[in-house]
Amino acid sequence: MEKLRIDGIIRKITKVAEQLQIIPILRFNIMSKTRLKVLFLAAEAEPFVKIGGLGDIAGSLPQALRALTFEDRQKYSDIDARLVIPFHGAIQRQAYPLRNEAVFDIPTSEGSIQAEVLSTIVNGVPVYLICGEPISRDAPVYSGDKLADGNKFTFFSLAALQMAKVLKWRPDIIHANDWHTAIALYALKIYADAFYNKTSSVLSLHNLPFLGEGTSKILAKYGIPPLEIPEMPEWARHMPLPLGLWSTDSIVAVSPTYAKEILTPEFGSGLNNFLKTRQDAISGILNGINIDRWNPARDPALEANFNKDTLEIRQDNKTALLREFNFSPDPAIPLLAMVTRFDNQKGVDLLPEALHLLSHLPWRLIILGTGLPDLERTIQQLESVYPSRFRAAIRFDDQLSRRIYAGADMLLIPSRYEPCGLTQMIAMRYGCIPVARATGGLVDTIFDNIPDKPNTGFLFNQANASQMVDAIQRAMQAFSEKDNWRTIQRNGMSQDFSWERSAKQYADLYFSLCDRKRVKLITP
Numbered sequence: 001m002e003k004l005r006i007d008g009i010i011r012k013i014t015k016v017a018e019q020l021q022i023i024p025i026l027r028f029n030i031m032s033k034t035r036l037k038v039l040f041l042a043a044e045a046e047p048f049v050k051i052g053g054l055g056d057i058a059g060s061l062p063q064a065l066r067a068l069t070f071e072d073r074q075k076y077s078d079i080d081a082r083l084v085i086p087f088h089g090a091i092q093r094q095a096y097p098l099r100n101e102a103v104f105d106i107p108t109s110e111g112s113i114q115a116e117v118l119s120t121i122v123n124g125v126p127v128y129l130i131c132g133e134p135i136s137r138d139a140p141v142y143s144g145d146k147l148a149d150g151n152k153f154t155f156f157s158l159a160a161l162q163m164a165k166v167l168k169w170r171p172d173i174i175h176a177n178d179w180h181t182a183i184a185l186y187a188l189k190i191y192a193d194a195f196y197n198k199t200s201s202v203l204s205l206h207n208l209p210f211l212g213e214g215t216s217k218i219l220a221k222y223g224i225p226p227l228e229i230p231e232m233p234e235w236a237r238h239m240p241l242p243l244g245l246w247s248t249d250s251i252v253a254v255s256p257t258y259a260k261e262i263l264t265p266e267f268g269s270g271l272n273n274f275l276k277t278r279q280d281a282i283s284g285i286l287n288g289i290n291i292d293r294w295n296p297a298r299d300p301a302l303e304a305n306f307n308k309d310t311l312e313i314r315q316d317n318k319t320a321l322l323r324e325f326n327f328s329p330d331p332a333i334p335l336l337a338m339v340t341r342f343d344n345q346k347g348v349d350l351l352p353e354a355l356h357l358l359s360h361l362p363w364r365l366i367i368l369g370t371g372l373p374d375l376e377r378t379i380q381q382l383e384s385v386y387p388s389r390f391r392a393a394i395r396f397d398d399q400l401s402r403r404i405y406a407g408a409d410m411l412l413i414p415s416r417y418e419p420c421g422l423t424q425m426i427a428m429r430y431g432c433i434p435v436a437r438a439t440g441g442l443v444d445t446i447f448d449n450i451p452d453k454p455n456t457g458f459l460f461n462q463a464n465a466s467q468m469v470d471a472i473q474r475a476m477q478a479f480s481e482k483d484n485w486r487t488i489q490r491n492g493m494s495q496d497f498s499w500e501r502s503a504k505q506y507a508d509l510y511f512s513l514c515d516r517k518r519v520k521l522i523t524p
């Protein structure tokens, strides 16, 4: 298919070129175009295994990168993005046709460990799955045991680098994600060899506070030395993420605001001063959502499908959701919702006080989530405080989350920090208006009285109940003005949250890194 398409394009260009008599130059240009090779390393990826947002991203970005073409670029025709992940036990062996690609050893101070590489193709993306004794088929993706996780992801990272050599597939870019694969970039830098001397590196930061602590013994076992430089705090010199942050050519925070926040003591996880030394390498690129999977016009989980021009149909979803949760049907009462992990990051603990402050107003609230047992208990207890207007569904339930996005009026997101956040983008796509703390990606995706931008939601500055309540009350006021509310809903539904947009920005970054590398190699 791809060859046919390219042949077609070349035929068209050749025809024009014949008319203009520029065939020799053109032939040269076409012949000299290559594919930019990107190896994307991640701890998890959809559809194989998804635990959190990283799984969404690793499942979507390589596919979106492969869909791009670059007619305006002289050197590159498109991107050959490939994904490599550990072959976790949660990945079903029978679900994918697998090919044996390679077997090799990874040396350690306790003897070498065999790595085996299998491959498959999913959604057009070549995917490599790495097996080996540290990647136990019996263990969960993240066991919480620092040594076991450190061993698994260090082995995986080194095996991913070795794999490309064994397969003689030389990447232009190694793109690592979070602490689990950051050590690959450190190894790339300190063991730079002829195979990798033209390769540039990118490290995406989805969650800075997870540094990979407690793994120093593991790094020593794999012969990876600590980093003895004054800019790096001493406590961080043995940790995978700090080592990756030092070695990578480019650091990408998953939103422009988070890229600035990580330079401050509040969000920098103790690395803010070190990160300032790398400020020139830091940028922010928003994640996208899979707009085919999250599409209110086609989502089979909904009572009634709708789009921004048929918003009146959306009401059927609210009615069905109210019925499902045993609420009386009353469309004039705003239906608030939360879909979230129960974690201190997400500000779920602000809810009891916020609801108390709001108790004199009419509202209903449905919360879907799981997480810290204490928070689960606190939230569950609210059902007895507000029996006629509060419901908690303490579980992970993708289908219910869809019904909530399509039926609720507002989604509350009181996060203390939010590198990018997906729920606000999904909510807007489904006509549910976010009321969120102004932090990280929430600032970059939700417009609340920003000059020249359409209003798409409501933001508050501090993570406290009284500011949250102020924002909810502003939202309630807008909700009571039907036309105003419709406009906000339509504005949100018209936003482009596609992966295509993010992929184009990553592609620009890759190209600029490759250009820089070329200049560096020519003028050492």
Ligand code: ADP
Residues within 6 Å of the ligand: 052, 053, 054, 339, 340, 341, 368, 369, 370, 395, 396, 397, 398, 401, 420, 421, 422, 423, 424, 426
């Ligand atoms: P996180 O920090 O948890 O990755 P994001 O906003 O980036 O937060 O992504 C959360 C994703 O997980 C969204 O797709 C959201 O719909 C989904 N999600 C969170 N909790 C639940 C739940 N209890 N049931 C179903 N989906 C959930």
